[in-house]
């Protein structure tokens with residue numbers, strides 16, 4: 697019975713999370729001590745958030761950048777310079793999310809690195825460089841404890857899934873590698889967190905920090921458009937670039953990410969919760 701109540705608690709919390717724009721943990725759950733039990737393994741939480749990140753990046757790359765370009769929208773690595781009227785490239789969209797998370801109180805780290813980076817500061821080093829060699833061979837995620845930084849770390853392959861990845865990197869003057877091919881592992885997204893177990897509340901905070909980061913960068917892009925002086929401005933509302941010279945609002949964009957990831961996220965929350973001893977929570 698208590699176990700059922702526990703699950704209902706999680707489900708209510710999850711539904712609240714997926715239906716409220718601001719996200720957050722409902723009060724009834726935070727007041728229960730259950731919310732503070734360390735029921736999730738850091739590896740499961742990082743795998744879940746990495747999947748959400750994949751969906752976000754793919755949606756941004758295809759539905760905003762890919763479809764937007766066909767409508768005449770521009771995307772540039774110097775998008776934030778005053779004289780450039782453009783949106784962020786996918787890698788910079790991710791970097792923006794990562795720095796927004798860094799500003800939050802949630803101790804979650806996110807990086808996009810490579811062994812042949814366009815931006816030298818994205819070069820994988822030390823243990824991460826060694827593990828990246830493995831990832832390049834089998835494309836499997838790597839989970840480990842980074843002794844130097846004292847952080848639980850998970851790395852996931854970043855694959856050249858579309859021609860623009862390969863073309864842009866091969867043509868870029870700062871790229872140290874000019875022969876990337878479709879399907880290559882071009883880099884890895886690295887996620888870090890300081891403890892090996894997370895409570896329900898901490899897990900919700902991780903999801904919220906990631907989504908808030910996405911909203912912040914997307915909104916920065918919309919503000920950039922607002923300030924365009926010479927370029928035509930798309931209408932911003934419910935519609936996407938696939939149906940004309942439009943861009944969705946940040947809420948519409950995040951709602952789509954939420955819809956695309958909710959099944960897996962919910963599944964993780966319902967099936968992976970366990971007591972630190974390894975049993976399923978029964979309170």
Ligand code: HEC
Pocket residue numbers: 757773785786787788791808809810812813814815816818854855856857858860861862864865868882883884
């Ligand atoms: C229009 C150009 C362009 C496209 C398209 C593009 N990238 Fe990049 N990518 C860049 C730039 C520029 C950077 C460096 C950003 C920075 O300053 O951190 C970058 C950074 C990266 C990095 C971090 C390492 C590095 O090179 O600095 C990875 C990994 C990466 N991109 C993979 C991809 C993948 C995979 C795709 C396709 C899904 C892709 N990129 C599409 C331009 C592009």
